[in-house]
Amino acid sequence: MSIVTLNDRAVRSVSTFGSVSGGSMVFIKKLTASSSSTLSFVNGSSDVVLDSTYKEYVFTFKNIHPQTDDVSFMFNLSADGGSNYNVTKTSTFFIAFHNEAGTQENLIYSGNYDSAQSTGNEYLTTDTLGADNDQCVSGYLHLFNPSSTTFVKHFIAQVSHYHEADFAVNDFKSGYGNTTSAINAVRFQMDSGNIDAGDICLYGIL
Numbered sequence: 367m368s369i370v371t372l373n374d375r376a377v378r379s380v381s382t383f384g385s386v387s388g389g390s391m392v393f394i395k396k397l398t399a400s401s402s403s404t405l406s407f408v409n410g411s412s413d414v415v416l417d418s419t420y421k422e423y424v425f426t427f428k429n430i431h432p433q434t435d436d437v438s439f440m441f442n443l444s445a446d447g448g449s450n451y452n453v454t455k456t457s458t459f460f461i462a463f464h465n466e467a468g469t470q471e472n473l474i475y476s477g478n479y480d481s482a483q484s485t486g487n488e489y490l491t492t493d494t495l496g497a498d499n500d501q502c503v504s505g506y507l508h509l510f511n512p513s514s515t516t517f518v519k520h521f522i523a524q525v526s527h528y529h530e531a532d533f534a535v536n537d538f539k540s541g542y543g544n545t546t547s548a549i550n551a552v553r554f555q556m557d558s559g560n561i562d563a564g565d566i567c568l569y570g571i572l
Contacts, residue, residue, distance in 0.1 A: 391424065391569040399561035401433065407568050408448040409550040416550055418513040420570030425509070425552065427525060429502040430564035432495045435530045437556045438479075439495060439503050440487035443512075443519070443543045444551035451553045452485040453519075457541025461492060466532040483544065490523055491537045493557065496530035502564060503527035505537075512549035519543035 395414050397405045407425070409416035416423060430439060442451035459479040464471040479489040491503055505525025512519050523539040543549060554566060 389572045391571055392420070394568045394570055396565055396567045399430070399564050399566075401560045401562055403560050404553050404555040405561060405566050406448055406551060406553040407566075408444075410447075414568065415570060416512060416552070416568070417548070420572065421511045422571035423509045423512065424569045424571060425507040425554075426565075426567045426569070427503060427505050427507075427554075428565045428567070429504060430566070431502045431562045432497050432556050433559035433562040434556075435495070435497045436493055437495050437497075437558050438489050438493040439491045439525070439527070439554070440489055440557055441507065441552060441554050442487045443549050444553070445545060445547040445549055446551075448551035448553070451487075451551070453543040453545050453547075453549065454483055454485050455481050455488055455541055455543050456483055457481045457488060457521075457539060459489060460538050462536040462538075463529065463533045465529075465534075470533070479539075481541065487555070487557065488539065488541070489537075490525055490539055491527045492529075492535065494527075494529045494531070494533075494535065495556075496528050496532075497562070498528075498530075501528040501530070509549070509552065515546055515548055518545065519549050 407414045443453040444451045460475045462473045507523040510520045520542045525537045
């Protein structure tokens with residue numbers, strides 16, 4: 367063990383405790399929207415892996431652009447290979463926002479976008495996404511151990527979206543799919559209109 371001094375603060379540097387292997391993200395699949403009503407990741411379909419291979423999966427959203435103004439970006443879970451997206455879910459939702467004019471800002475819990483034992487789609491954003499050419503949403507969704515047949519299926523998400531009235535909005539979602547059945551498909555969509563453009567990538571975490 368060695369002592370390293372950094373900015374007059376002593377920190378310890380482990381050098382002889384053996385090898386410590388770090389995890390890594392393994393790319394699985396990218397779906398690109400083109401006026402798409404939904405984008406779905408189904409285990410075993412089109413090279414998608416969403417099973418016990420990994421205990422954590424991450425979906426990344428890059429420049430998801432809606433077809434129409436004032437819409438929400440949403441997801442749902444399936445336990446039957448995508449035949450039905452209706453897993454019962456309970457979740458929380460809060461938002462931080464600030465407008466371009468610098469006159470409005472807040473951090474609030476929003477009960478309009480959470481769920482309590484609902485089988486409907488889960489909100490990843492409020493219903494204020496803008497459809498101007500430069501407006502979009504980006505972020506990520508973590509899904510933990512979806513193949514477990516013992517525990518419920520936790521998820522956390524954070525996205526940044528461009529409000530149609532020129533606000534920067536940070537959306538925070540967490541919750542669980544209240545089922546001990548394995549989750550093997552995830553679907554994304556807007557609550558109205560299509561996903562005009564953008565990429566969603568799926569990764570497994572080792």
